[in-house]
Amino acid sequence: MDARETLGGPNGPRIVQWFIDTRPLWPVTKSNARDEVQQLKNVASRALSLLTEPEQTSVLKYYHLKDAKMSLVSHLLKHFIITKCSIPWSRSTISRDEKGKPCFKSGPDTDHVILDFNVSHQAGIVSLIAAIGFKGVSVGTDVVCVNERLQQDYAHISKYGFDDWVDVHADVLADSEVAFMKSAPIDDRYRGAETVIEKQLRRFYAIWCLREAYVKMTGDALLAPWLKELEILDVQSPAAKEGIDAVSLEEGEVIRQFANYFQGKAVTNVKTELTALGTQYMIAGSIRIPKEHKDSGVNLGKWQKLDLERDILCFAEASS
Incomplete structure (x- = not known):
């Protein structure tokens, strides 16, 4: 198209x-x-x-x-x-x-x-999200590839365990997210992941992707002092489209409902979505909507x- x-x-x-x-x-x-x-x-x-x-x-x-x-x-x-x-x-x-x-x-x-835009790139894929004509609307995007670092991820996990691997990244994650990744049950319907570790990694990268899109929407870097005060809870990664081959980038499941909290309070002015792209990619978009555009159909x-x-x-x- x-x-x-x-x-x-x-x-x-x-x-x-x-x-x-x-x-x-x-x-x-x-x-x-x-x-x-x-x-x-x-x-x-x-x-x-x-x-x-x-x-x-x-x-x-x-x-x-x-x-x-x-x-x-x-x-x-x-x-x-x-x-x-x-x-x-x-x-x-x-x-x-x-x-x-x-x-x-x-x-x-x-x-x-009147324009706000953001780009992201990972493992050969470049994404752009933009809000045109909406004053005060901010946007962010992120792309992750679950298997790009699979060999390194597996090497660490095999030696030290998955919980230790999560702890390596804990400085830029909320404590509640770290606990969730370590203890929450894995959704068995995940397509694009076969083993338990692959499913755990896919969920980790889903949370990472959502956080990155949110942080980039604000314009702050990953070293922003408030990173651990942002919580994106109850995340399950979107499933890849059934029956596609390894090189396909067909859109799979789209997940739109996340529990976003900042400093313990629910975030109500941000819309976030996470989309499966092919078997190994996920792409996130985040939009912060001011009150004057609350009912303007910004989706x-x-x-x-x-x-x-x-x-x-x-x-x-x-x-x-």
Whole structure:
């Protein structure tokens, strides 16, 4: 589906949720890691040309090709969402707010732009969530891949146990979440996980993904002093779609109901969802809605997979 079909009219308020799989993009000749990244100058020249020189430099500084590709697509998505607010690509400048969150700072002739967006990337997948036309609405997203670190995770768990592995991450989790992960029963319906440990890991990464999306929505980093005061309780990971193969990124179960607490009080102005993507990925979206938009129909929808060539490159070249 064309990305333009999901955005409605050019001025209508909407929530946008996109992702791109960078893994098949820009194949290079096998070489050492740094040389593979530098090959992007040729194989990804069309995409790189759409970025500013500092952005190009930031992409090409990466040591691993997979990280450089995710960085490149992350930049493209941020420019792309700004152009959806009737801003030409050449003027889609990406800035940062006072907390360091990427943003578009409107000027005298672009004060019509009301936009908040956030990106995430993990194991080749890059996601973007945006709120267009909703003043005061903040958004965040995160992507996790359950099996990306499976070998390292299993090595630690085999030696020290699952509870010890959870404790390694306890500094950025609420005490109630740590206790839940160690003691709560595992849902037997999990697809995408076979063993008990795999199911425990999948639930851990589900909680991690939800927390990351929430924290990124606020604009604070994972070292924010209030991290342990945020609680996302009773989390079960969404099941992968039944019958899909290992390379599929088809959407599976979507879970929308979570018990969110901050400093012991229920959070009522944030909507959070977690979606299974293929057998190993999960993607989260979080929206903080001010009182004036409480009844405005601000809701999360489906994550849409974009086609880089059709949806972004052709559009950007026509817009520049």
